[in-house]
Amino acid sequence: MATQRDKILMCPPDYFTVDYVINPWMAGHDDSLNLDRAKAQWETLRDGLGQYADIEIVEPQPELPDMVFTANAGAVYGDKAIASHFMPMERRPEEQYFKAWFRDNGFELLDLDEKIGFEGAGDCLRDRRGPWLWTGYGFRTEIEAHAEIARFFDLEVVSIRLTDERFYHIDTCFCPLTDGFLMYHPPAFDYESRIAIESRVPPHKRIIVDTLDAGNFACNAVNIGDQVFLHRASGPLKARLMLAGFEVNEVELSEFLKAGGSAKCLTLKLTEPLAD
Ligand code: ARG
Numbered sequence: 253m254a255t256q257r258d259k260i261l262m263c264p265p266d267y268f269t270v271d272y273v274i275n276p277w278m279a280g281h282d283d284s285l286n287l288d289r290a291k292a293q294w295e296t297l298r299d300g301l302g303q304y305a306d307i308e309i310v311e312p313q314p315e316l317p318d319m320v321f322t323a324n325a326g327a328v329y330g331d332k333a334i335a336s337h338f339m340p341m342e343r344r345p346e347e348q349y350f351k352a353w354f355r356d357n358g359f360e361l362l363d364l365d366e367k368i369g370f371e372g373a374g375d376c377l378r379d380r381r382g383p384w385l386w387t388g389y390g391f392r393t394e395i396e397a398h399a400e401i402a403r404f405f406d407l408e409v410v411s412i413r414l415t416d417e418r419f420y421h422i423d424t425c426f427c428p429l430t431d432g433f434l435m436y437h438p439p440a441f442d443y444e445s446r447i448a449i450e451s452r453v454p455p456h457k458r459i460i461v462d463t464l465d466a467g468n469f470a471c472n473a474v475n476i477g478d479q480v481f482l483h484r485a486s487g488p489l490k491a492r493l494m495l496a497g498f499e500v501n502e503v504e505l506s507e508f509l510k511a512g513g514s515a516k517c518l519t520l521k522l523t524e525p526l527a528d
Pocket of ligand 1: 343512513514517
């Protein structure tokens, strides 16, 4: 049976800049951003992913520099979506545009309680094998969101506590891959969360990412079938991924790293099939 081609939501970086600091990577970068370079890098990623998936676009908005990170638009499962409610005030004005996009595109949308912080697929990742969602908390998503996510999607949520502010969204340090493989940076999680991960992912499926690769946002990867798109991976990490059956595509995304984001943050997978 032919599998459906994936759909991915992206937002062009027309208004991308670093002019506030809401994560440690953004500090000191307000003057160093090169917008032309950012646009060229984004287009290379879009064109690369476009070989394997259909790219949908949400219109960028002036004064909303981080809207380019569509992973934070919301979380998607089947034809349902949960809208993000950003912790930093700077990103809250994005919410209305992302919600409008979900509604206009036929998703059944849940708005969480105004008091609950939740940053979408940045903190909520579908395991590629088991019927559960790896969901982060600690910095930009609150644990109170987790029960709501499980209820609305009718899917198990595995709560993972993030402990290192450099890895403030789960997608910066954790990447479920096809066939139940997992790329992750263990020091970014507390002890109980590491146990939860190890109890669900057998050793031969765990791809441990060291500090150097994690600092290059290697875990912030887009996986489509056997393809992995990321900013940069060391020789050993590339070899490990290759041995697991993946083809690694490196796309220079230096300008987006200055805002604390990379390949995965720049995308939202819109086709998350329901568990059997
Ligand atoms: N500057 C953005 C922020 O701090 C980067 C978001 C990265 N997105 C992600 N899914 N990790 O919100």
